[in-house]
Amino acid sequence: MKAEELAVLGQHKMAKVFDVILLLALIGFFTVIPHVSRMLYMGDWDFWVDWKDKLWWPIAGPSSALLVTAVGHYLAWYYLRLPLGATFTAVFVLIGAWLSRIFSFYSMEYYPINFIWPATTIPMALALDLILFWSRSYLVTSLIGGFLWGFLFYPVNWLMLMPFLQPVTLFGKTFTIADLMGYYFIRPQTPEYLRRIDEGTLQAFLGQRIWISILMAGIACTFMYWIGIGLGKLLGILPMRKVLRQT
Amino acid sequence: MSPLGKACLAVSLTCLCVFGASFMQAPVVHAHGEHNLEPFIRMRGISFFNVEFSHERLAVNETMTVTGKFRAMNSWPRMLTTPELAWVGVLVPGPKLAVRERWVNGRFIQNAFNIELGEIYDFKMILQAREPGRYHVHPLINLSGTGGLVGPAKWITVVPGDAPPSYTVQIPATGETIDLEHYGFGRVVGWHIAFGILGLAWLVYWARRPMLVRYALLVNGVDEEQITPADRRTSLIFGVVLVVVVIGGLLVTNSGRPPIIPHQAARMWDLSGLPVPSAVQTEVKELRYNTTERSLSMQVEATNASDQAVVLRKFTTSYLSFINPATQDLYSDLQNEIPTMQVEPDGLFQPGETKMLTLTMQDAIWETDRFIEFDQPQITAAGVLVFTDAQPLAREDLQPMMMGNSREGLGVPWERISSLNEVYSNIQIDFGSMGSQASL
Amino acid sequence: MAATSISASVERQAVQIEEVKHDKTAHGEMPFVRFLVIGGGLGLLSLLLIRLWQGEWWFPVGMDATTPEFATYWLGLLYVEWIVLIAAAIIGFTAYRKPCPTCAVQRKELGRIDPEHELNHIGKLWATVAVAAMFGFGVSYFAEQDAVWHQIVVRDTAFTPSHIPLFFYTFPMLIIMTGVSSWYAYNRLHHLYVGEGGKGIPICYLLFPAGGWFLFANVAFNELGHSSWITEELFVQPYHWPFAWATYFFFAGFALLFKTVPRIFENLGEIAQQASTEAKASS
Numbered sequence: 017m018k019a020e021e022l023a024v025l026g027q028h029k030m031a032k033v034f035d036v037i038l039l040l041a042l043i044g045f046f047t048v049i050p051h052v053s054r055m056l057y058m059g060d061w062d063f064w065v066d067w068k069d070k071l072w073w074p075i076a077g078p079s080s081a082l083l084v085t086a087v088g089h090y091l092a093w094y095y096l097r098l099p100l101g102a103t104f105t106a107v108f109v110l111i112g113a114w115l116s117r118i119f120s121f122y123s124m125e126y127y128p129i130n131f132i133w134p135a136t137t138i139p140m141a142l143a144l145d146l147i148l149f150w151s152r153s154y155l156v157t158s159l160i161g162g163f164l165w166g167f168l169f170y171p172v173n174w175l176m177l178m179p180f181l182q183p184v185t186l187f188g189k190t191f192t193i194a195d196l197m198g199y200y201f202i203r204p205q206t207p208e209y210l211r212r213i214d215e216g217t218l219q220a221f222l223g224q225r226i227w228i229s230i231l232m233a234g235i236a237c238t239f240m241y242w243i244g245i246g247l248g249k250l251l252g253i254l255p256m257r258k259v260l261r262q263t
Numbered sequence: 264m265s266p267l268g269k270a271c272l273a274v275s276l277t278c279l280c281v282f283g284a285s286f287m288q289a290p291v292v293h294a295h296g297e298h299n300l301e302p303f304i305r306m307r308g309i310s311f312f313n314v315e316f317s318h319e320r321l322a323v324n325e326t327m328t329v330t331g332k333f334r335a336m337n338s339w340p341r342m343l344t345t346p347e348l349a350w351v352g353v354l355v356p357g358p359k360l361a362v363r364e365r366w367v368n369g370r371f372i373q374n375a376f377n378i379e380l381g382e383i384y385d386f387k388m389i390l391q392a393r394e395p396g397r398y399h400v401h402p403l404i405n406l407s408g409t410g411g412l413v414g415p416a417k418w419i420t421v422v423p424g425d426a427p428p429s430y431t432v433q434i435p436a437t438g439e440t441i442d443l444e445h446y447g448f449g450r451v452v453g454w455h456i457a458f459g460i461l462g463l464a465w466l467v468y469w470a471r472r473p474m475l476v477r478y479a480l481l482v483n484g485v486d487e488e489q490i491t492p493a494d495r496r497t498s499l500i501f502g503v504v505l506v507v508v509v510i511g512g513l514l515v516t517n518s519g520r521p522p523i524i525p526h527q528a529a530r531m532w533d534l535s536g537l538p539v540p541s542a543v544q545t546e547v548k549e550l551r552y553n554t555t556e557r558s559l560s561m562q563v564e565a566t567n568a569s570d571q572a573v574v575l576r577k578f579t580t581s582y583l584s585f586i587n588p589a590t591q592d593l594y595s596d597l598q599n600e601i602p603t604m605q606v607e608p609d610g611l612f613q614p615g616e617t618k619m620l621t622l623t624m625q626d627a628i629w630e631t632d633r634f635i636e637f638d639q640p641q642i643t644a645a646g647v648l649v650f651t652d653a654q655p656l657a658r659e660d661l662q663p664m665m666m667g668n669s670r671e672g673l674g675v676p677w678e679r680i681s682s683l684n685e686v687y688s689n690i691q692i693d694f695g696s697m698g699s700q701a702s703l
Numbered sequence: 704m705a706a707t708s709i710s711a712s713v714e715r716q717a718v719q720i721e722e723v724k725h726d727k728t729a730h731g732e733m734p735f736v737r738f739l740v741i742g743g744g745l746g747l748l749s750l751l752l753i754r755l756w757q758g759e760w761w762f763p764v765g766m767d768a769t770t771p772e773f774a775t776y777w778l779g780l781l782y783v784e785w786i787v788l789i790a791a792a793i794i795g796f797t798a799y800r801k802p803c804p805t806c807a808v809q810r811k812e813l814g815r816i817d818p819e820h821e822l823n824h825i826g827k828l829w830a831t832v833a834v835a836a837m838f839g840f841g842v843s844y845f846a847e848q849d850a851v852w853h854q855i856v857v858r859d860t861a862f863t864p865s866h867i868p869l870f871f872y873t874f875p876m877l878i879i880m881t882g883v884s885s886w887y888a889y890n891r892l893h894h895l896y897v898g899e900g901g902k903g904i905p906i907c908y909l910l911f912p913a914g915g916w917f918l919f920a921n922v923a924f925n926e927l928g929h930s931s932w933i934t935e936e937l938f939v940q941p942y943h944w945p946f947a948w949a950t951y952f953f954f955a956g957f958a959l960l961f962k963t964v965p966r967i968f969e970n971l972g973e974i975a976q977q978a979s980t981e982a983k984a985s986s
Binding site (some may be wrong): 022023025026027031032034037038039066068069070095096097098100102103104106107110114124125126127128129130133137138139141143144145148149150152166172173174176178179180181182183184185186187188189190191192193194195196197199200202204205207208209210211213214215216230253255 | 433434470488489490523
């Protein structure tokens with residue numbers, strides 16, 4: 017079929033209906049898959065502001081979030097030549113997370129919203145899509161986009177986290193505001209000692225531990241990007257061709 | 264749809280309607296999930312003493328105090344991790360009451376603290392009511408590697424107050440007074456909306472065009488020709504906006520920001536337990552459970568090693584207490600609903616005296632609350648015998664405290680307790696007649 | 704007598720064949736949209752009802768699995784869910800258990816399947832995937848809800864107000880709906896995957912439902928892990944991760960869908976061509 021004819025058929029009413037169904041399937045699966053990954057790989061850091069530390073969260077957060085985002089990013093480009101997969105995944109995982117925070121965490125158990133906000137990955141996802149769009153190279157995207165994904169995760173979310181890191185004093189002890197919220201707004205099954213947060217390390221890069229974390233996250237994410245692409249290829253593309261032959 | 268399909272659909276819709284209609288019924292509120300923990304951990308984990316709640320009813324923003332003592336039992340079930348760190352709090356369904364202060368052994372608790380088996384700790388918490396409702400409030404001790412263990416609970420009613428809940432605190436560096444209920448909310452939501460709009464705009468820009476035909480075109484060899492110069496220009500605009508928003512945001516947030524510190528994780532490792540009252544020495548001879556009578560009995564050899572007479576006041580395990588009714592001569596406190604135990608031989612322990620005591624506690628709660636359960640590879644029981652100094656106390660000198668889950672009564676103050684003795688053993692089970700409810 | 708009835712039946716069949724060959728009743732309509740709206744609507748309704756139910760009975764009777772109230776309100780919900788699941792499975796798998804008779808007739812009489820008819824089959828396949836995706840949305844919500852449920856009970860058990868919709872409704876429903884998708888593709892559109900007259904099982908038929916199956920299977924591993932190794936409710940603990948790995952199998956759904964895309968446009972092209980030929984003929 018000629019390209020011009022196809023382009024006209026794309027405007028057909030039925031083609032549009034198929035587009036809508038595709039969008040519904042994408043919304044459903046690209047909410048559940050990244051959301052389940054997010055909650056199970058970085059959940060506690062994502063749920064509670066007093067878990068959002070500067071050693072583990074900046075590494076665990078972006079590298080786990082990138083895995084499925086990279087799949088969405090890859091499949092959208094592979095199938096549709098649309099540079100929107102990463103952004104799509106980042107937007108809908110956040111919608112899924114916010115629905116849960118508002119309708120479970122807040123409305124059912126009354127945790128204050130400012131204590132339970134999720135991290136955003138939209139800016140990095142947009143950067144990932146843009147870099148692929150400009151470079152047309154997965155290698156370049158992994159090296160630049162993947163690195164930026166990990167490197168920018170903490171700074172971008174720090175925009176929201178910063179006020180919660182101010183010190184306050186209570187009975188002669190110093191807390192961050194986030195610590196104090198964790199102290200007040202009880203979590204019976206996630207007690208304080210369960211927090212996987214920075215408890216102090218010896219090495220420090222120019223005295224700034226955060227640089228080590230975000231550099232490490234950047235490096236990890238350049239690799240994680242490829243794991244995501246491999247996963248997308250293995251489960252989203254190859255099954256289209258492979259047939260188990262009956263003997 | 265096939266007739267079978269229609270039938271199935273009708274059945275499921277009917278079920279949904281019935282299900283919806285039962286919204287109308289009102290249930291009776293009883294339990295709170297305490298039973299879900301295995302019996303061995305509840306009896307052999309933590310024992311609570313002298314748990315007191317200062318209020319029964321309070322308005323939003325009002326505070327109340329919960330105090331008490333707990334002992335990390337030596338009979339700790341060793342198949343679980345031996346706890347190293349502990350955290351104290353309350354169990355309510357979500358933060359309906361907030362914990363404003365935690366004190367253990369008189370020290371303010373910031374983060375988790377080290378705990379040793381066999382030690383006794385005194386806790387005090389200040390709770391502030393947040394949301395109106397009626398709550399079963401338990402003191403809760405979290406132990407690392409195991410999870411939460413609860414003490415006796417009291418029903419607390421929170422009524423609406425004059426103002427919405429508020430938790431103000433002053434930031435020393437800026438002098439600003441903030442409310443933790445809302446602090447930072449605007450900034451969080453603002454950034455989420457800003458980035459959300461940026462992301463959605465990008466999605467809308469691309470997804471409003473016919474999508475699937477792009478794959479068909481691709482299969483037909485039309486690859487990147489599908490991308491137009493306009494797309495490239497738009498992508499540049501998005502790129503510039505993204506860089507400006509992120510870098511601008513970071514610059515603005517960083518300039519003139521207040522001093523900030525990392526989350527504080529220092530734990531308390533130097534918290535020693537309270538002195539353990541130990542006037543009496545005991546040795547458990549036998550623990551026996553009769554399934555027909557639902558009674559737990561124990562034989563304990565007890566020697567008063569002190570120079571004062573003492574009396575066996577009660578047996579305590581988890582959130583249960585069984586009072587010795589013979590102590591009524593000393594403390595006229597007993598109310599009908601408080602569970603009692605039978606003690607033989609009765610009476611005072613004179614200094615140096617040794618007695619073989621037989622305690623019998625008959626109560627359905629052993630099975631209804633899953634304290635004695637036969638479907639366990641370790642059928643054990645444990646608890647603490649509490650001896651007091653046998654000095655009579657006037658009614659006004661007794662303290663209101665929890666005498667079991669949701670049961671409040673008058674109890675002997677801590678200073679008058681002369682000995683706490685742990686009892687722990689495997690249980691000999693009398694399965695009784697064929698009519699027994701027990702299952703193996 | 705017997706001969707008459709046979710000839711009558713042959714005659715009836717011939718009439719049906721003619722009808723089927725020139726079936727234009729569905730012309731311009733899209734029955735699969737109705738399927739999507741009804742299937743998706745009922746599914747969404749069930750999820751909303753469960754959420755309303757949770758809002759109502761979460762605190763008063765949901766916290767102790769050993770009480771009679773729990774049995775009434777929460778195990779009651781569980782049984783209703785099971786009925787819905789069984790109904791969905793029976794409807795889904797019996798409705799498409801045989802190849803489409805219309806397709807068979809068209810293949811025999813016309814040598815091919817009418818493009819519009821085939822498009823409707825493809826549409827229905829897509830609709831089943833979209834309905835499955837909607838239950839995926841349910842998994843996304845109820846799974847994270849479980850994290851906050853932990854904050855109100857002494858200890859979690861397998862049957863809780865958050866597990867009952869998650870483990871015992873949305874997980875099995877995903878197995879059923881993704882299974883129905885593959886089943887539908889196998890019984891209606893197999894020729895698109897293996898070629899006309901081809902044999903074999905494309906692995907996307909198997910991988911797509913495998914996601915739901917692994918999700919459900921990991922419930923057992925999860926409960927074992929919670930009872931034996933890490934007894935505390937750390938949400939990021941390693942034996943939760945297989946739930947995430949299981950969801951990756953849903954990517955195979957897109958392989959299942961995109962395999963049909965070229966045919967969608969071939970069929971649309973033919974329909975457009977037919978329409979223009981008819982328009983020319985009538986003018």
